[in-house]
Amino acid sequence: xxxxxxxxxxxxxxxxxxxxxxxxxxxxxxxxxxxxxxxxxxxxxxxxxxxxxxxxxxxxxxxxxxxxxxxxxxxxxxxxxxxxxxxxxxxxxxxxxxxxxxxxxxxxxxxxxxxxxxxxxxxxxxxxxxxxxxxxxxxxxxxxxxxxxxxxxxxxxxxxxxxxxxxxxxxxxxxxxxxxxxxxxxxxxxxxxxxxxxxxxxxxxxxxxxxxxxxxxxxxxxxxxxxxxxxxxxxxxxxxxxxxxxxxxxxxxxx
Numbered sequence: 001x002x003x004x005x006x007x008x009x010x011x012x013x014x015x016x017x018x019x020x021x022x023x024x025x026x027x028x029x030x031x032x033x034x035x036x037x038x039x040x041x042x043x044x045x046x047x048x049x050x051x052x053x054x055x056x057x058x059x060x061x062x063x064x065x066x067x068x069x070x071x072x073x074x075x076x077x078x079x080x081x082x083x084x085x086x087x088x089x090x091x092x093x094x095x096x097x098x099x100x101x102x103x104x105x106x107x108x109x110x111x112x113x114x115x116x117x118x119x120x121x122x123x124x125x126x127x128x129x130x131x132x133x134x135x136x137x138x139x140x141x142x143x144x145x146x147x148x149x150x151x152x153x154x155x156x157x158x159x160x161x162x163x164x165x166x167x168x169x170x171x172x173x174x175x176x177x178x179x180x181x182x183x184x185x186x187x188x189x190x191x192x193x194x195x196x197x198x199x200x201x202x203x204x205x206x207x208x209x210x211x212x213x214x215x216x217x218x219x220x221x222x223x224x225x226x227x228x229x230x231x232x233x234x235x236x237x238x239x240x241x242x243x244x245x246x247x248x249x250x251x252x253x254x255x
Contacts, residue, residue, distance in 0.1 A: 015195065054235060072211040126207055129206035
């Protein structure tokens with residue numbers, strides 16, 4: 001649902017309680033619920049003989065690669081005034097989160113759930129930018145949601161959930177699930193509340209940092225594709241399928 005943002009973050013925007021409530025409900029229906037459904041599908045696919053761990057992980061790799069391109073493109077589009085080199089630095093700098101998140105996970109579970117945290121933070125950072133921009137567009141009167149755009153956003157969030165399902169095998173306790181889902185979804189829902197005081201740079205920063213964090217899950221996913229070997233051709237097909245799913249969701253957004 002993000003795209004051209006007109007007078008986003010203008011002082012004339014109407015950030016009434018009703019506007020914020022409308023945006024929050026919209027994001028829950030089109031973002032939070034599809035994400036949870038996608039996560040459930042991803043977890044189930046990992047456990048099922050077909051596509052299994054290898055196929056689901058390969059599909060998730062295709063999703064992550066295309067989502068990385070999407071995340072960074074949105075950051076670059078928003079960040080033209082700040083310089084793209086700065087955004088690239090933010091993307092690369094987001095890798096600094098890895099040691100801290102890994103240590104946090106390892107301290108609480110020998111079988112690390114760090115990949116799930118990496119992806120949750122990537123989704124959460126991107127979701128913060130989405131929540132800010134949707135709220136600003138609605139408040140500024142430039143937001144027009146079509147059925148295809150709403151479907152595109154829902155599919156986009158569902159695919160993010162599928163990736164979480166693929167990397168969340170070590171997330172076993174209720175506390176771990178709470179941390180992961182809060183990191184992934186709370187910024188999307190809380191973003192509209194920050195929109196009245198947020199500078200336009202903030203969503204650009206969130207998108208760039210989210211893009212960098214997304215890359216942190218590629219290595220764990222790649223290692224999981226070798227756990228059930230079905231040949232490189234099968235894995236390549238699943239990777240292409242994941243990439244095409246994101247590409248198709250992006251095409252829907254154009255209508």
